[in-house]
Amino acid sequence: MNETLLHRALFILAIAGLAAGLVLFLTGSPVGADRSWFVATAPVIVALLYSMVHDFLVGRVGVDAIAFVAMTAALALGEPLAGVVVAIMYSGGNLLEDYARGRAERDLKALTDRTPRIAHRREDHQVRDIPVADVAIGDHLLVRAGELLPVDGKIIADGALIDESAVTGEPIPVRRSEGELVRSGTVNAGEAFQLRATATADESTYAGIVRMVRAAQTAKAPFIRMADRFALLLLPATLLIAGLAWLVSGDPVRALAVLVVATPCPLILAAPVALIGGVSRAARVGVLMKGGAALEALAQVRTVIFDKTGTLTEGGARLIAIGAAPDVDAQEAFRLVASLEQASHHVLAAALVETAHVKGTPLSHPARVKEYRGSGLEGEVDGRAIRAGSRALIAGSTELPSWAEQFLTPFHDQPILTVFVAIDGVPSAILVMGDAIRPDAPTAIARLRAAGVTRTLMVTGDDDAAAQAIGSGLDIDAIIADCSPAQKVEAIAAEKRLAPTMMVGDGINDAPALAAATVGVAMGARGATASSEAADVVILADRLELAADAVLIARRARSIALQSIVVGLTLSGLAMVAAAFGLIPPVAGALLQEVIDVAVILNALRARSDGWGSTPTAAQASDKRTDLAA
Incomplete structure (x- = not known):
């Protein structure tokens, strides 16, 4: 049987048994009431015993043993009402555990539920649906509007509008251009586009995320293991206090009350939930x-x-400064160079063209382009002769103009790349490229x-x-x-x-x-x-x-986990002392413990929400500035 269904059935049975017993008691049948409460408690004891044996065989012992002892002792001592209340608390705690885990893991599970399963592969001028596992590197795929990208790949033509929120958390779709890498698990938020696969499904981004999610769902933190060990100490301590209460008072009901208030079935759950x-x-x-x-x-x-x-x-060459001759407009010089660089496949050329696109700079079509391998290129843009590249290509062995020397002086000790520019045969501008912060x-x-x-x-x-x-x-x-x-x-x-x-x-x-x-x-x-x-x-x-x-x-999640455990166990400890002195009867103790358990788990659920506090803004972060932080 499904574990959640079992927990639900036991909880309903315990509630029904409690209600039926109360009706019988109020109608003058206390013996019938006791039997009803006994019958409602017994299945919970059996289910708990099975769970304890299973856990013991795999090397786990937890505080559920206290619940077993408490319910068994309640029936043995003729206190079936206390037993059924503990049964409700235990089965209800399991339901709360199921709810808490399900809610806490919902965002992670949503990732695995979205795993792409079908790809549309172009074959002989037609499109055929195939399992995503059959996609090979180099396959041409069609991604239709609204579909998940099945594998990592590069856009073949025309660009695409991609919703990356499921992978990156960024809510606004981004425009990706031809040749850009896009990742599996993201969504085509625009028109259909073509994709060349650069990885198989198992090697793609989303498959890696799913593997990591599964590891996240099964991994057990040292903090949780520490809580389990603490729970092992709680069992003998509870039995000792209960035994002393019975020995000193001579009343076994006091021992039962101690056992009942020391039944933190979902209490240790606070750590994993948080x-x-x-x-x-x-x-x-x-x-x-x-x-x-x-x-x-x-x-x-x-x-x-x-x-x-x-x-x-940023991990790549970026334009960080432009220097120009006194009679030259630096932005116009950049526009002319970027227009010329459209004809080159060099990495610096691509960076300049991308910068122009980002800045919204209108580019012209270059003509009569000639590329000097390793040195630069020249051509015509809007009727003007443009040459861009190394110092030797632009100035030869002659000295640089004074404006150029002054512009380059601050960069002498920095790891930069320079693009010298001549317009109509005259050295006119210098572009400084570097890896920006x-x-x-x-x-x-x-x-x-x-x-x-x-x-x-x-x-x-x-x-x-x-x-x-x-x-x-x-x-x-x-x-x-x-x-x-x-x-x-x-x-x-x-x-x-x-x-x-x-x-x-x-x-x-x-x-x-x-x-x-x-x-x-x-x-x-x-x-x-x-x-x-x-x-x-x-x-x-x-x-x-x-x-x-x-x-x-x-930090916030761990703090909440520690807070829930310490506060919950402290309250349970105080209740145990009160019960040992006869101040809390078994039934009241069971109800009190249920309130404590519910409170600490609801507190642990706060870890899912915002609230880690205000943080410095970018303006407050640092007063330092650098020319590289362009």
């Missing part, structure tokens, strides 16, 4: 935690280590410090000059440059000996470092599968600030 609630809350903002263990580790970090490229920076990096670091992080480092394989250029614009305590993957692991191990350490990275070469940290956080938005698999936490949206959100959510 931690699963935190995992669920994080998933809604685009952060996937691999279970309660990852959340608990995240809640205790004091040191954060960042990779540089793609983590603190993420706009949200200062805010993310500030919010991590506000969350309790006391030390931040940057560890990178780049040279010291490149590392210092980025680190000087951020609130970083230490910079370790020229690191191989093995040296990154050594640096993390050293920090880990001092405090719980979080590593944030995005590249495949970050995977060993992520695995070595107390908790590894992967920037998974760009499809770095190896780093995502090695990490404990994956940020699905391309936003570093979510690392701070993850820490804040984790």
Whole structure:
């Protein structure tokens, strides 16, 4: 029988038995009432005994044993009313557990329920539906309006409007252009488009998310295991107090009252409910935690280590400055160069054209384009002769104009790429390209410090000059440059000996470092599968600030779990003492314990909601500025 249905049936039986017994008692049949309460309690005892034996065979013993002893003792001592109240409390607690778990895991389950199953593959000028598992790399697929993308792939033509909310948590659809990578599990929010598969279904983004969700649902946090061990101490302590109450008073009913108020069947559930609630809350903002263990580790970090490229920076060449001759309009020079670069396949050309599109700069069609491999290219744009590329291509062996020397002076010690521009044969502009700091990096670091992080480092394989250029614009305590993957692991191990350490990275070469940290956080938005698999936490949206959100959510969830357990068990302990002195009879004690259990579980459910407090805005995060933070 389905476990939830069994819990529901036992609860209904116990309620019905209680009601029938009350009717019989009020109509003058106390013996019939006792029998009704006995019959309603017995099935719950049998079901609980079966559950205890099953748990014992797999090596688990919990506080449910107290409920078994309490119900059995109530029937043996001629207190069936107390027994049926405990039965209602136990079966009702199980129903509350089912509800709490179902509600807390709903957001995670929604991910697995949306797994793509069908793909439309183009074959010989026709489209055929195939199982998504049959998609091969290189297949041309059709994605219709409103459909889930079946696998990771690149858009073939015309672009697409993609709803990425299920993967990244971002609610607004984004426009993706031809050649851009899109991910499985996202939704086509526009017209139908064609896709070239770049991964099989099992290797695609959404399949990886589903695997991590399943791990999150089954993983057991150290904090929960600690709660289980605490529950083992509660059983002998309860029996001892009950035995002393009976011995001192000579009244076995007092021992029964102690057992009844010490029946926190759903109490220890507060820890998993709160931690699963935190995992669920994080998933809604685009952060996937691999279970309660990852959340608990995240809640205790004091040191954060960042990779540089793609983590603190945007991970690619970006236009960060434009210098122009006194008689040249810098923006017009940029427009002419970007127009010319449309004819090139170079990575810098693509970055310039993308920048023009983002800025809304209208581009013209270049003509008579000639490319000099490794040096640059030349051509005509709007009737003007444009040449762009290396210094040697533009100026030869002659000295640069004074305006050019002055413009380049601040960049002498920085890791940049320069594109020199000549218009109608005259050196006219210089474009400076570099790897820019993420706009949200200062805010993310500030919010991590506000969350309790006391030390931040940057560890990178780049040279010291490149590392210092980025680190000087951020609130970083230490910079370790020229690191191989093995040296990154050594640096993390050293920090880990001092405090719980979080590593944030995005590249495949970050995977060993992520695995070595107390908790590894992967920037998974760009499809770095190896780093995502090695990490404990994956940020699905391309936003570093979510690392701070993850820490804040984790701290709040763990705090709520601890609060629920400590407060609940403290109240139960006080009730046990009162019962031992005869101040609480068994039936009243059972009702009191039910109120305590319900209260702590409802408190634990708060972990699913917002409420981790205000955090610094981007403006408050840092007063530091850098030319690289464009």
